Amino acid sequence: MSDVVYVSSVRIERPGGPTRLAYLPAEKEPVRFGVHDEVAKHYKLDPAKVEPHATTLDYIVAATAG
Numbered sequence: 001m002s003d004v005v006y007v008s009s010v011r012i013e014r015p016g017g018p019t020r021l022a023y024l025p026a027e028k029e030p031v032r033f034g035v036h037d038e039v040a041k042h043y044k045l046d047p048a049k050v051e052p053h054a055t056t057l058d059y060i061v062a063a064t065a066g
Contacts, residue, residue, distance in 0.1 A: 018043065018050060033059070 011023040013030070018040075021030040034053030035043060 018045065019053065020056075031059075 009025060013021040013023075015021060018035045020033045022033060023030050032053050033056050035045060035047075035050055035055055036052035037047055039055050039057075040047040040050055040052075
């Protein structure tokens with residue numbers, strides 16, 4: 001087995017509701033995750049009452065497609 005080349009150091013904060021802040025390497029500001037439209041409805045949240053942000057799933061799809 002090869003040696004470990006990289007260990008990602010990530011910190012997550014949950015300020016409230018569906019919002020999460022991810023502190024990622026090489027980023028000066030935290031990345032904000034949340035819910036929007038259909039995702040908010042799926043979790044039985046009123047989309048008009050949550051600040052819309054990309055979901056973690058949106059980031060996974062973008063990273064995979066990239």
